[in-house]
Amino acid sequence: MLSNTRTVRIEWGDCDPAGIIFYPRYFEIFDASTAALFEHALGITKFQMFKTLEFTGWPLVHTKARFLKPTRFGDDVTVETTVKFGRTSFDIEHRLGLKGEICAECSEKRVWTVRDAGGRLKSHPVPEAVLAKFRG
């Protein structure tokens, strides 16, 4: 299980005076889609991940996105999210589509973090228990 697909309704308040989605909203959707992928694989929410795993977040190192076709309020878009794990980081790809056509694509590199003795975030190998769930 290395991918997850979910449906998201584009809302009136996500759209700008051109009548189409204001693109920062796509990044909100992508961030939630990354969390949804982990929730689907692990069976627990990100909130529960903080409580039960060696985990203090997955800060974004870089992201890039291409915008191919606009979407509008009332559109129910699909977001297909896939992951490839490195040792302490992972790469995410999102493909956002409407009626079979790709509207936007995004990639992210994120780092798995834990807190060091001084309370600071530091990178840390993705726990084997997490990787095992993704291997399914």
Added chain:
Amino acid sequence: MLSNTRTVRIEWGDCDPAGIIFYPRYFEIFDASTAALFEHALGITKFQMFKTLEFTGWPLVHTKARFLKPTRFGDDVTVETTVKFGRTSFDIEHRLGLKGEICAECSEKRVWTVRDAGGRLKSHPVPEAVLAKFRG
């Protein structure tokens, strides 16, 4: 059919450094819930309402909200939305709950608008065709 209930996931990005929802996000949820109520009653999205009805939006005149219990990322809250129609305006109530407990309540007064000959928004009686759908 004068009410609608939907479920909304509170996301990481909806929450603030206190770890709970940043309250302006509730108003985004409430605005979308008003649209969802009409979509449920009319069978068309707000986008399609603009195309097919005498309708150019429902500007908010006033709103008020009470916040009783915080919600957090990972919470799947329910929003129950009801409407009472006046002649050119309508009153909306939202009750947002989690696991059977009310977390927030909101009321709104909105005006049904159309465009006058000069292109300006003006209030207009809620169309009979809309009212009929809500009477079900």
Added chain:
Amino acid sequence: MLSNTRTVRIEWGDCDPAGIIFYPRYFEIFDASTAALFEHALGITKFQMFKTLEFTGWPLVHTKARFLKPTRFGDDVTVETTVKFGRTSFDIEHRLGLKGEICAECSEKRVWTVRDAGGRLKSHPVPEAVLAKFRG
């Protein structure tokens, strides 16, 4: 010094397909205006308040707002914010105007909180040091 006025630019991304501000953005502006009032009185940011005061936030109990005239991207609105202190809570009023005309009004009731021994937020009298700064 019980009031503060600041200027806020309404941005493209704050506006919806009607070309006017999407009203939840007003609540973001009001929340930041409450923080700006305290920063103006105390001479420290909200971030610094957490570090140096008996303070763990000012959760909102209720709010209400009236919307009189729309604002648009490119508008530089003024927000005048005033406060009245109770013992453990305070009332805020915001008046948002453009070119001398009131566009929106908002009131808020918030509670001053600290953390109890168990780590939970509880209401607490507004510190005398804070009140003294507002008396100026």
Added chain:
Amino acid sequence: MLSNTRTVRIEWGDCDPAGIIFYPRYFEIFDASTAALFEHALGITKFQMFKTLEFTGWPLVHTKARFLKPTRFGDDVTVETTVKFGRTSFDIEHRLGLKGEICAECSEKRVWTVRDAGGRLKSHPVPEAVLAKFRG
């Protein structure tokens, strides 16, 4: 005049439960910074550009960003924005810094658009009057 620098306050509501800025907010800041660059060069707001220029928006084709250091509520960050013009498109670079250190970098490719006879957006050469203002 091919660059513009502005200061932006990071607000409480821009930050997530980790206490740092939620990165989609950076894209809101970058989008407004692109508009600010044009406003600085042309002497008119984006709203006025729609009224007075052959212009119906600058949709984003792609963007990428790197996040080097987090920022927090209360931080006053600087955003330096530069542009390079092509014929019908332009490339934007944003450098967001705090106290002399770069915290985030972003690049954008956007297309200058006008409406064709059928009302659809199409790419169009950046007007000479605009280019002349940037040559200053």
